Amino acid sequence: MTDSALLLLQAAADSTRAYGEFPVIGARAYVWITAEVHLMFAAFVLGVPMFAVVTEAIGIFGGDERYDRLSKEFTRLLLVAYSATAIWGAMLVFGLSTLYPRFWAYLTTIFAPSMWLYAALFFIESFTLYLYYYGWDRWKKGKAKLGHWTLGILLNVWGTIVMFIANSWLTYMMSPPRDITPTTDPTTIKLWHAIANATWMPINVHRVIANVVFGGAIVGAYASYRFLAARTDEERAHYDWMGYVGNFIAMSALIVLPFAGYWLGREIYQYDQSMGITMMGGFMSWLWVIQAFLIAVLFLTGNYYLWIGMGRIPGAERFRPYTKYLLIVLVLGAIVWGTPHTMIADSKELAAMGGSHHPFLGALGVMSAKNTAVNLMILTTFLSFLLYRRANTRPVVPWARTGTIIQGAMFAVAAAVVLFYGIRGYFVEAIVRIGFSVYQVLAVLSCIVFVTVIDILMARGAQSLGAIRWGNMPPRSQYALFILAVTFTWLMGLMGFARSGIRQYWHVWQVMQDTSQYAATPALGYASKMISLCVLIFLALVAFVFWLGGLAEKSTFVASGEAEKGARHVGH
Amino acid sequence: MWATNAKIVGIVLGTLALYTLIANKIPQVQSEVPQALTLGANVTPEQLVAAGEKVYTGIGGCTTCHGLGERAPNLLTDEKGQGPIGARCGKREPGKSCKQYLYESLDNPTAFVVSGYQPIMPVMTKQLTPAQVWAVIAFLEEQGGTVDVTASDIPATSPTSQTSPGGGGAGGGAAFAGGSRDPKAIVQAAGCLACHKLDGQGQVIAPDLTHVGSRRDAESIRKKILDPASSVTKGYEKLAGIMPKSFGTMMNAAQLEALVEYLAAHK
Numbered sequence: 001m002t003d004s005a006l007l008l009l010q011a012a013a014d015s016t017r018a019y020g021e022f023p024v025i026g027a028r029a030y031v032w033i034t035a036e037v038h039l040m041f042a043a044f045v046l047g048v049p050m051f052a053v054v055t056e057a058i059g060i061f062g063g064d065e066r067y068d069r070l071s072k073e074f075t076r077l078l079l080v081a082y083s084a085t086a087i088w089g090a091m092l093v094f095g096l097s098t099l100y101p102r103f104w105a106y107l108t109t110i111f112a113p114s115m116w117l118y119a120a121l122f123f124i125e126s127f128t129l130y131l132y133y134y135g136w137d138r139w140k141k142g143k144a145k146l147g148h149w150t151l152g153i154l155l156n157v158w159g160t161i162v163m164f165i166a167n168s169w170l171t172y173m174m175s176p177p178r179d180i181t182p183t184t185d186p187t188t189i190k191l192w193h194a195i196a197n198a199t200w201m202p203i204n205v206h207r208v209i210a211n212v213v214f215g216g217a218i219v220g221a222y223a224s225y226r227f228l229a230a231r232t233d234e235e236r237a238h239y240d241w242m243g244y245v246g247n248f249i250a251m252s253a254l255i256v257l258p259f260a261g262y263w264l265g266r267e268i269y270q271y272d273q274s275m276g277i278t279m280m281g282g283f284m285s286w287l288w289v290i291q292a293f294l295i296a297v298l299f300l301t302g303n304y305y306l307w308i309g310m311g312r313i314p315g316a317e318r319f320r321p322y323t324k325y326l327l328i329v330l331v332l333g334a335i336v337w338g339t340p341h342t343m344i345a346d347s348k349e350l351a352a353m354g355g356s357h358h359p360f361l362g363a364l365g366v367m368s369a370k371n372t373a374v375n376l377m378i379l380t381t382f383l384s385f386l387l388y389r390r391a392n393t394r395p396v397v398p399w400a401r402t403g404t405i406i407q408g409a410m411f412a413v414a415a416a417v418v419l420f421y422g423i424r425g426y427f428v429e430a431i432v433r434i435g436f437s438v439y440q441v442l443a444v445l446s447c448i449v450f451v452t453v454i455d456i457l458m459a460r461g462a463q464s465l466g467a468i469r470w471g472n473m474p475p476r477s478q479y480a481l482f483i484l485a486v487t488f489t490w491l492m493g494l495m496g497f498a499r500s501g502i503r504q505y506w507h508v509w510q511v512m513q514d515t516s517q518y519a520a521t522p523a524l525g526y527a528s529k530m531i532s533l534c535v536l537i538f539l540a541l542v543a544f545v546f547w548l549g550g551l552a553e554k555s556t557f558v559a560s561g562e563a564e565k566g567a568r569h570v571g572h
Numbered sequence: 573m574w575a576t577n578a579k580i581v582g583i584v585l586g587t588l589a590l591y592t593l594i595a596n597k598i599p600q601v602q603s604e605v606p607q608a609l610t611l612g613a614n615v616t617p618e619q620l621v622a623a624g625e626k627v628y629t630g631i632g633g634c635t636t637c638h639g640l641g642e643r644a645p646n647l648l649t650d651e652k653g654q655g656p657i658g659a660r661c662g663k664r665e666p667g668k669s670c671k672q673y674l675y676e677s678l679d680n681p682t683a684f685v686v687s688g689y690q691p692i693m694p695v696m697t698k699q700l701t702p703a704q705v706w707a708v709i710a711f712l713e714e715q716g717g718t719v720d721v722t723a724s725d726i727p728a729t730s731p732t733s734q735t736s737p738g739g740g741g742a743g744g745g746a747a748f749a750g751g752s753r754d755p756k757a758i759v760q761a762a763g764c765l766a767c768h769k770l771d772g773q774g775q776v777i778a779p780d781l782t783h784v785g786s787r788r789d790a791e792s793i794r795k796k797i798l799d800p801a802s803s804v805t806k807g808y809e810k811l812a813g814i815m816p817k818s819f820g821t822m823m824n825a826a827q828l829e830a831l832v833e834y835l836a837a838h839k
Contacts, residue, residue, distance in 0.1 A: 229573060270801070486583075487591075505603070520604050524600065
């Protein structure tokens with residue numbers, strides 16, 4: 001028998017054992033749903049401990065017990081969420097091993113030791129969490145409290161390592177080292193060589209930040225639900241404050257996320273230009289218009305929440321007239337950012353536009369315009385935060401007026417730099433234009449850092465115009481937090497589809513081809529339905545988990561009358 | 573509380589419905605798996621055009637430059653009142669029919685370069701099979717013109733080929749540049765001039781290669797081709813990573829050495 005005949009026989013034998021089928025929804029949909037919902041829970045249980053430990057530290061070192069209680073409440077949400085993460089992870093693994101056995105065998109051959117480590121760390125992580133939560137009231141003071149806080153840090157360390165390990169498997173699928181080919185025997189591939197692939201670290205960093213954003217958004221939604229369900233003013237005040245903190249954390253981390261995304265995109269291009277082109281200019285190009293729309297929703301809703309929040313701050317009336325200008329900048333920025341440019345268009349569409357680009361919109365769809373728009377949106381959001389922060393204080397330092405003028409000048413200079421390089425980008429070659437985005441980002445980040453420093457110094461001994469009236473928020477503000485949570489979750493599903501979909505018909509890019517009936521990568525319409533379904537499953541389960549938590553909880557809230565007698569405590 | 577719960581559920585479902593609706597309203601493009609393309613003796617013009625469109629937007633990679641109308645003329649839209657490529661192709665070169673001109677553009681792209689553009693197009697007959705080439709010609713003819721490609725134009729030697737409508741890179745290997753060891757043919761087939769300038773031709777996106785031999789020896793050039801990330805020319809750090817890493821797997825050893833020798837001689 002010839003070699004080619006043997007190969008054909010081998011291929012046929014491989015194919016017969018390569019794939020299983022799942023009833024009704026099919027194998028791909030099963031893996032899609034289990035992987036996505038598992039990932040959403042995983043992001044939640046990794047993101048929440050990060051700021052649980054930060055807020056606990058603020059409580060310990062700042063002496064404000066509210067933060068300690070907030071931290072404990074965050075952690076309480078984790079307990080059941082951990083179980084859900086594990087259950088969905090198990091469903092995913094069973095699905096992969098029965099529906100994609102050849103591919104799963106390939107991955108396990110390379111990554112088996114890391115999978116054992118993963119399981120061990122997950123075990124350790126779970127028990128660290130139990131100690132962290134159940135030891136909260138026991139290790140409450142002095143050195144014991146510091147020890148407890150250390151447990152929180154350890155929880156984050158284990159969780160991050162677990163995530164890094166899992167990331168290595170999926171990034172290997174995207175960007176296997178170039179010396180690995182379809183004929184490479186997987187038993188000969190060194191574990192670390194496979195782990196340290198081109199997109200591993202960018203994904204790690206991107207996910208760490210994204211998890212913080214996600215955790216903040218879900219906690220915000222939880223707080224908003226509890227706010228709406230609250231029976232006492234104290235309860236309402238507590239959950240209003242919790243929602244604010246969750247939103248603040250989510251929006252702050254969101255501002256940094258695009259830079260990590262840029263690094264990841266750059267690594268993808270560097271690894272394989274055709275993969276990058278598929279992602280940005282190929283069949284996925286419309287995805288970025290949807291992404292722009294979602295991020296515009298996030299910016300607008302996040303700012304809207306802040307502006308409504310000013311209603312509970314005495315002294316904020318001074319700044320209210322400015323919000324309409326901020327809104328105009330945000331809306332214009334969102335329109336520019338969402339302008340399509342490099343799209344696959346058919347001949348009819350091209351003829352309708354009169355060219356490859358729309359004569360007017362084409363000019364706004366280029367990166368010069370988009371970078372300018374997004375940087376101005378970030379500056380605007382920061383300005384919203386600044387006005388909110390300063391709303392109930394009047395600075396008393398002698399240089400307050402000068403400081404405010406300097407702050408204003410910094411905003412003006414940053415905006416001018418962003419606009420200058422945005423406009424100049426139209427008149428220079430691409431090689432020069434690429435570098436301009438760095439100057440724009442540096443201008444915005446410098447403005448954020450220096451203006452914040454000045455603001456902190458200026459707030460020393462500031463005259464209070466009255467305490468923030470926590471709990472004094474209209475219900476629509478809480479619904480805004482829900483929209484934020486849904487949008488963050490949907491965006492996560494969308495970008496997961498982008499990351500996974502650019503492999504197209506490869507299980508492992510250019511190493512192991514997907515020869516199943518589901519090898520084609522679906523269009524965005526189908527993907528959006530799957531994403532919505534996953535988000536719905538996740539949110540329904542999270543709601544159930546939180547409801548369960550509420551059932552077990554014995555509220556320690558006290559009526560407002562009693563609270564005034566000295567029971568200042570709000571929370572649990 | 574039930575009213576509040578209902579409102580929350582409504583907001584969640586409404587938000588999900590809105591995003592799903594928008595994603596379903598935009599153009600739907602699915603990335604297909606490569607399929608065998610069989611063009612038999614009875615192939616119709618419609619079949620040729622359909623196959624050609626897939627190659628044009630997929631494995632041919634044509635839209636990377638022609639889709640934008642910046643690096644190369646946009647072939648699907650009007651240019652200076654002459655109509656799309658099917659309408660203008662017969663008027664490009666005196667004495668050449670539309671079909672002849674289009675084939676020449678794919679087989680010998682430097683023979684005629686449209687005014688205002690650089691001769692950066694790779695030799696597509698070295699990257700695509702004859703069936704794919706003729707299917708693309710039929711598709712381009714159909715853009716404002718008349719399709720006159722028939723099965724008789726397609727050599728019988730290569731009846732099948734791979735076509736990937738959703739994109740993906742062109743396959744490399746033995747057929748690269750037709751196995752030619754002529755460095756100019758290799759430079760052309762690899763599309764080096766899409767970014768580099770060499771002997772007055774090409775783009776200035778990446779370092780000019782006209783005197784590359786004076787700053788790199790043969791070993792360094794070889795290493796750079798095989799592993800572009802191994803070194804970056806000063807002043808081009810921001811473009812590090814743009815150069816494809818696939819050239820080492822696309823060309824054979826003899827081609828690589830011919831190219832290295834050729835570039836190293838550019839002192």
